[in-house]
């Protein structure tokens with residue numbers, strides 16, 4: 399049987415991503431580098447990790463924020479993950495004390511690539527699909543592998559037909 403429209407994807411509002419990213423920050427407070435320590439820097443995996451990374455950095459009062467640009471999807475089609483721009487090498491080292499944030503982990507290919515570069519970093523995503531879970535240290539919500547997550551920056555409010563249709 400065909401799925402209902404609302405079952406094909408998981409649609410996340412701005413309010414939801416804000417709340418889930420805050421929850422991620424609070425969870426990271428306990429997973430952090432020791433009670434007295436703090437992360438040296440937050441690194442966002444662009445572009446999807448930028449909004450969550452900003453919210454996490456704000457909650458944890460971390461002012462040093464850098465980016466790593468990784469491209470692996472064109473619309474919903476996956477290709478080889480590619481690093482288009484690396485963060486500051488001196489800041490990163492082997493990743494020790496650095497928190498790397500992305501919006502989600504799906505196959506895990508993106509995080510696998512970034513992990514190879516910074517093996518000691520801590521990896522956090524807001525959402526995680528089962529295949530990619532082993533690649534992430536901290537996440538908030540697990541979503542099934544066959545669900546496509548739609549983020550608010552890719553959507554707009556629009557009219558929908560009533561479920562029963564109209565005459």
Ligand SMILES: O=P(O)(O)OC[C@H]1O[C@H](OP(=O)(O)OP(=O)(O)O)[C@H](O)[C@@H]1O
Nearest residue numbers: 444445446470471503504505506507508
């Ligand atoms: O675990 P994976 O299967 O590698 O997929 C997850 C990655 O894919 C998406 O990024 P995308 O490459 O689409 O780029 P974007 O963030 O610029 O949209 C998403 O933001 C993650 O970074």
Ligand SMILES: [Mg+2]
Nearest residue numbers: 444445446447
């Ligand atoms: Mg991304």
